Amino acid sequence: MNFALILFVLVVVTGVAWVADKLVFLPKRRRAAEAAVAEFDRQQARIGERFADENAAQTRARLRDDKLRQPWWLEYSASFFPVILVVFVVRSFVVEPFKIPSGSMVPTLLVGDFILVNKFEYGIRLPITNTKITQGRQPSRGDVVVFRYPKDESVDYIKRVIGLPGDVVEYQDKKLTVNGKPVPETPLPDYLDEERLGYAKQFVQDISGHKNAILNNPAVPPFIVGAEDFPYRDNCTYNARGVICKVPPGNYFMMGDNRDNSADSRYWGFVPDGNIVGRAFFIWMNFSDLRRVGSFK
Structure with a gap:
């Protein structure tokens, strides 16, 4: 609908x-x-x-x-x-509310978080057609972005921007590299993933100055299983160690913070600029835990 x-x-x-x-x-x-x-x-x-x-x-x-x-x-x-x-x-040009439906952005965003999305920072877009009428700024690496899922534009997804147009993104042996530079990761205490009833390795990654927590399960193999066909798939090389992609012009490479529980650009490809909805910036409610209310990285 x-x-x-x-x-x-x-x-x-x-x-x-x-x-x-x-x-x-x-x-x-x-x-x-x-x-x-x-x-x-x-x-x-x-x-x-x-x-x-x-x-x-x-x-x-x-x-x-x-x-x-x-x-x-x-x-x-x-x-x-x-x-x-x-x-x-307000909903079309200022802020729009969304609810987090899955655990792909754990530990940053949890299932049941109600978030606000800035609709003008990346340029104001007309409702329904999503046509950009003001330029705004380009999404930055590390931004948490809501976008229309390229495979079904009636569905909204939320992921983190990893690669900008022209970037070379490597996810090899479960380590992230952008344009030949490894993204630094600092270990944190293990994270209890209540959805999967188990512990996952937790790190703080620093991508272009944006610091945020990510999860990684060493028991899950590094290679990508079930990658689909998508536009510019020739820009990606899949191997036993993971995937290497060059982001085409006008597109972005997105990943979830819950690296082993996220269907993202590794599987279904790049996100065109025209699909961008806005930048998520605030949790305004979580009925299960009111302490979740506030801004996030």
């Missing part, structure tokens, strides 16, 4: 109703209210002061309110337009 499209349709429908109310229906209701009040005043004048309504002011107000009241179908359309418009604009 394309929520952006649904929201856009709601904006259009409620917006048309709102404009029609302001230009057509509201003036008609005002004329009807003025006519009702005028008719009431004429009746009061005919019956004379002796039999006049003692609560004339309240009656006039009630008549006016009754005639000015929106019909139910207009109340539930035009009245919601400002709220829906604000939600649409």
Whole structure:
């Protein structure tokens, strides 16, 4: 389900109703209210002061309110337009919420984390078409990015940027190298992976100044099993030690922090710039652990 499209349709429908109310229906209701009040005043004048309504002011107000009241179908359309418009604009151009559905970004992001994604840092894009209308900055190595999955663009994925256009990314013997330079890793205490009920080796990697924790299971072999066919697959060389890829222009190489539990660019290829949604930067809720709320690297 394309929520952006649904929201856009709601904006259009409620917006048309709102404009029609302001230009057509509201003036008609005002004329009807003025006519009702005028008719009431004429009746009061005919019956004379002796039999006049003692609560004339309240009656006039009630008549006016009754005639000015929106019909139910207009109340539930035009009245919601400002709220829906604000939600649409904020979600499309400022920040958008997402929920983490899998453990591919453990230990950085856990299943059940609700995150916010910056929608303007990499350039503002039109909703639905995702066409970029402002340039913004290029994603950096180490950024955590939400993007439309190249194999099914109705699905959103979240991974970490490892390779930029033109980079040579090597993942050999479970060690990461970018443009011939090994990415430094500092050991941390083993991490208890509750999803798999076991411990994994944990490291802090430093990629272009971005430091973040990653998991690596030495029991899992280094070679890639089940790599699919994808655009620019000829840019990648698969061997018993892993994979080496040169990132094509306008594309990015993405990996999950949970290296042995992540379907990423090693398996299904590169992410085109047009698929980028935005940079994830904040956990705004995790109902299982409120301590998770806050920014992350």
